[in-house]
Amino acid sequence: MIAIINSGVANISSVVFALQRLGIAAEVTTDHRVITNASQVILPGVGAAQTAMKNLKDLNLTSLIPTLKQPVLGICLGMQLLYEASEEGDVACLGVIPGKIKKLVGKDLIIPHMGWNTLALQKKSPLLEGIPGDAYVYFVHSYCASVSDQTLALTHYGQDFSAIVQQDNFYAMQFHPERSGEIGERLLKNFAEIKS
Amino acid sequence: MLAKRIIPCLDVRDNVVVKGVQFRNHEIIGDIVALAKRYSQEGADELVFYDITASSEGRNVSFDWVEKVAKEINIPFCVAGGIRSVETARTILAKGADKISINSPALENPELINQLVDAFGTQCIVIGIDSHFEHNDYHVYQYTGSEKTIQSAKRLTQDWVQEVQQRGAGEIVLNCMNQDGMRQGYDITQLSALRPFIHVPLIASGGAGLLQHFLDVFKLANVDGALAASVFHKQLIDIGELKSFLQQHQITIRK
Numbered sequence: 075m076i077a078i079i080n081s082g083v084a085n086i087s088s089v090v091f092a093l094q095r096l097g098i099a100a101e102v103t104t105d106h107r108v109i110t111n112a113s114q115v116i117l118p119g120v121g122a123a124q125t126a127m128k129n130l131k132d133l134n135l136t137s138l139i140p141t142l143k144q145p146v147l148g149i150c151l152g153m154q155l156l157y158e159a160s161e162e163g164d165v166a167c168l169g170v171i172p173g174k175i176k177k178l179v180g181k182d183l184i185i186p187h188m189g190w191n192t193l194a195l196q197k198k199s200p201l202l203e204g205i206p207g208d209a210y211v212y213f214v215h216s217y218c219a220s221v222s223d224q225t226l227a228l229t230h231y232g233q234d235f236s237a238i239v240q241q242d243n244f245y246a247m248q249f250h251p252e253r254s255g256e257i258g259e260r261l262l263k264n265f266a267e268i269k270s
Numbered sequence: 271m272l273a274k275r276i277i278p279c280l281d282v283r284d285n286v287v288v289k290g291v292q293f294r295n296h297e298i299i300g301d302i303v304a305l306a307k308r309y310s311q312e313g314a315d316e317l318v319f320y321d322i323t324a325s326s327e328g329r330n331v332s333f334d335w336v337e338k339v340a341k342e343i344n345i346p347f348c349v350a351g352g353i354r355s356v357e358t359a360r361t362i363l364a365k366g367a368d369k370i371s372i373n374s375p376a377l378e379n380p381e382l383i384n385q386l387v388d389a390f391g392t393q394c395i396v397i398g399i400d401s402h403f404e405h406n407d408y409h410v411y412q413y414t415g416s417e418k419t420i421q422s423a424k425r426l427t428q429d430w431v432q433e434v435q436q437r438g439a440g441e442i443v444l445n446c447m448n449q450d451g452m453r454q455g456y457d458i459t460q461l462s463a464l465r466p467f468i469h470v471p472l473i474a475s476g477g478a479g480l481l482q483h484f485l486d487v488f489k490l491a492n493v494d495g496a497l498a499a500s501v502f503h504k505q506l507i508d509i510g511e512l513k514s515f516l517q518q519h520q521i522t523i524r525k
Contacts, residue, residue: 085394087366091341120368121391151391186393186440188471189494190273190315190524210273210524212346214368214393214440231272253346253368255310 076100076266077112079139081152082129085120085250089149092252096259098266104133114144114266118252119151120214123175124163126151140170145268146244153239153246154217162217171224171241175217180232186216191249193227193237201238201245201264202226209257211237211249218248243270273524274488274516275315275495276509277473278502280305282321282335282351283415289451289500296322299503303338309502310343312509315524317343318371318443318497321351325374325412326419330358333365340366348396354382356389363390371443373398374412377423377430380437387438397439398475401427401460402447408460411447427460431467442468443497446476451500453479461491473497481507481515488521 078089080102093100100116101108109115117139119126130136139146148156155167160175167175178187190210195202218235221228229237229248239246245265251258280287280302287305288296299305302319309317319339321331331351340347349362350371359370370390376383376397386395400411408427413419423430431442444464446457456477465472471494474487478498487496501507516523 085363085368087337087340087364088347088368091366092344094341095344120394121389184469184471184494186470187272188393188441189275192271214346216392250346250368253344255344259344 075112076114076116077109078102078116078118079109079135080104081117081119081126086118088250088252089116089118092259092262093266096263096266098262104135106134106138109135109138110142112144113270114268115142115146117146117148117152117155119149119155121151122163123151123154123160123167123217124165126155127165127167130155136168140168143243144270145265147265148244148246149252150215150248150250153248154219156241156244156246157219160217170244171219171239171246173219173222175219178216178218178232178235183232186214187231188214191229191231193229195227197226199226199240200268201240201261203264204260205257211247211251211254211257213249215248271522273315273522275473276313276484276512276523277316277318277495277497278309278314278509279318279320279475279497279499281499282319283323285332285335287503288322289503299500302335303342305503306339307342309509310345313513313525314345314509315495316346316348318348318350320371322415324352324415326415328352330354331362333361336362336367337365350396350398354378356385359386359390363394369394369396369441371396371398373400376434377410377412377425380433383434383437383439387440392438392440395439396441396443397434398443398445399427399430399434400445400447403460408464414445414447428464428467431464435468435470439470441471441473443473443475446474449477452477453501455479455483456487456491456496458486458490461487461493465492471495479506481512484512485516485519485521488516
């Protein structure tokens with residue numbers, strides 16, 4: 075069973091419905107025991123980093139999440155929260171992945187980066203099994219992580235940035251796999267099959 | 271590269287999908303969930319669900335319908351219709367919507383835009399604008415869901431697009447009323463005139479009738495997406511065919 079952490083920000087239902095369509099059992103929770111015992115954990119989220127970090131702190135989840143041993147997937151804001159800090163509201167984050175989240179930059183760039191953009195795969199990973207090289211996925215964000223050793227796939231919008239990353243058992247996607255058509259479904263399915 | 275978006279809109283009234291011409295004389299088109307599913311499978315890049323009379327009737331969009339559609343589709347889902355409070359928006363997002371679009375309620379109470387942005391983030395908040403050309407300028411209209419309620423919002427469209435962006439709106443859908451339902455092409459003149467003032471994604475709405483109209487609006491008005499209703503509902507244009515056509519003409523499209 076996958077535990078979906080309820081960080082109190084919107085869009086959790088989209089993730090729940092996507093897993094339901096795939097027939098993958100999941101539970102939305104803030105319960106430490108449920109999270110610790112889950113086969114995988116998803117940290118979703120849209121909205122502001124500051125609000126989400128405050129919610130996680132209030133639930134005592136900021137100390138629990140970095141210690142999790144099973145596969146963990148951060149989605150969108152959930153990805154950004156896994157880094158050390160975010161420029162958005164200048165807030166300290168969970169510190170699982172080294173680096174700081176920064177605002178997207180580029181000449182005359184329309185912000186937010188909203189819509190379908192392509193992945194450029196950088197490394198092999200079970201998470202990327204069956205994903206073609208030029209797959210389109212759905213993004214909605216204004217901040218991003220730069221390309222680093224953790225980058226499994228990057229995307230270009232004004233600049234190259236990390237679209238999918240991995241640090242040990244922590245995986246993260248800047249886009250929304252739950253709203254990325256068949257490609258997104260495959261990514262979620264792949265994640266659900268990664269064992270501890 | 272970021273792809274241009276093709277966005278079918280489900281105009282809903284009394285639990286069925288309807289379509290009018292220039293916001294009047296609505297006819298019944300079909301079943302909500304069946305259409306939503308078909309568009310998602312045909313390759314739509316996003317789906318908009320718009321309860322057209324919610325605002326003018328002082329109620330909000332049906333939560334049950336939002337959930338039924340959200341469960342079926344695997345593409346982004348934007349919901350519009352009578353959303354007047356942060357709490358209503360929260361419920362709709364909890365039912366599986368990804369974005370909230372507001373139109374008349376934003377004109378009634380512009381501060382609502384800031385409140386929604388603070389609660390859910392810029393990327394979540396879309397502003398729909400019904401814009402009409404008259405007296406040599408573009409003017410905003412509200413309560414356009416019914417001919418009994420439609421009225422001028424007493425604002426110039428250019429002023430309003432700038433204000434909503436200052437308040438944090440993450441996307442603007444510009445419904446060009448003179449073209450709505452006419453299937454004679456998007457209002458390239460209006461969209462091009464306003465584009466320099468819009469620094470968030472801009473979605474063209476109103477007037478699509480032919481494949482060429484979509485190509486024109488992407489090439490000539492530099493919009494990020496094109497929204498249409500009747501041409502998709504009535505199967506005058508197949509989304510898959512449209513996307514192949516645009517791709518052949520060097521428009522970046524998700525296939």
